Amino acid sequence: MENKNDNKMKNKIILVTGASDGIGKETAKVLAKQGHTIILHGRNPQKTQAVYEEIKAETGNVNIEYLTADFLSFAEIKRFADNIKQKYDRLDVLVNNAGAQFTDKRETTADGHEKTMMINVFAPFFLITLLLDLLKKSPSARVVTVSSAAHKMGGKPYMDDIELTKHYSMGKAYGLSKLYVIWVMRHFVSEMEKAGITNITFNTVHPSSAPTNLARESSKSWKFRIILFLWRPMLITVAKGASSSINAATAPELEGITGKYFGPKGEEKTCDKYYSPENEQIIWDYCKQTVKPYL
Ligand SMILES: NC(=O)c1ccc[n+]([C@@H]2O[C@H](COP(=O)([O-])OP(=O)(O)OC[C@H]3O[C@@H](n4cnc5c(N)ncnc54)[C@H](OP(=O)(O)O)[C@@H]3O)[C@@H](O)[C@H]2O)c1
Secondary structure, three states: OOOHHHHHHOOOEEEEOOOOOHHHHHHHHHHHHOOOEEEEEEOOHHHHHHHHHHHHHHHOOOOEEEEEOOOOOHHHHHHHHHHHHHHOOOOOEEEEOOOOOOOOOOOEOOOOOEHHHHHHHHHHHHHHHHHHHHHHOOOOEEEEEEOOHHHHOOOOOOOOOOOOOOOOOHHHHHHHHHHHHHHHHHHHHHHHHHHOOOOEEEEEEOOOOOOOOHHHOHHHOHHHHHHHHHHHHHOOOHHHHHHHHHHHHHOHHHOOOOOOEEEOOEEEOOOOOOOOHHHHHHHHHHHHHHHHHHO
């Protein structure tokens, strides 16, 4: 006989962002195999449709659909979230996987934001904010956000220059974006507590290092290509890398667990060298201010 807890774990409605490639694609495939309803997100319609066809054929799961949006645009994220809100009456799992690295030349989006911070920090913050009502309607919702071990490598944060107008480098932007997103997710935990919302957990994960297309932009620099070449022996498989997200999304033993950081081998400690509640609040307030005009 099924108990209530088993029931909670089955037929979840799961959104995986950045599911058109790499770790997100593998995450979506395994979650589809588990039998859940999957919303695949990608930015390129043709590429995302091809992944959708592949996952459907390989898993036999027909409860899959794909939706596209460029997460470098707040208007696109809003349109995407509105679409989901029209189609679904609840969301059980949101996997914030879409992410990117750029080059050593600082670039901004059409909205005027540094691109790394936009896709790795502001986009997941905005998407959660927009989908919070749907997550509240789940009996037990999980938000899983893909950070990186690189959160330890961005060096000293500049709390008065979050978008790195004066201190930009590719490594700093990527490392700090992955640090800030950990702080933001931690802050969501306390915001939920304050609001008396008990059904949504927020955890961050890292996939170790896996051979994906993540470095498609950053590897334009020969310096970075050398680092990537030397790094090759450290790589694990994409399947192993994706296991962090998959476990955080549906593992029964993680039911109700919140505010943690997981890697492929289980829970890990984040680097808290630059952490303080004040810094966490600064990033949170910055995200709130940044998305406000687009709500
Ligand atoms: N691979 C690693 O070793 C590693 C290590 C630590 C953390 N991570 C993190 O893992 C996550 C997945 O990365 P990955 O390694 O699987 O890289 P990937 O193969 O490049 O996949 C990234 C996904 O994000 C999507 N994406 C990129 N820019 C986007 C945009 N502007 N709007 C919407 N979607 C966008 C990509 O879409 P397209 O298919 O159109 O490109 C793709 O689906 C990222 O958050 C990354 O930072 C990866």
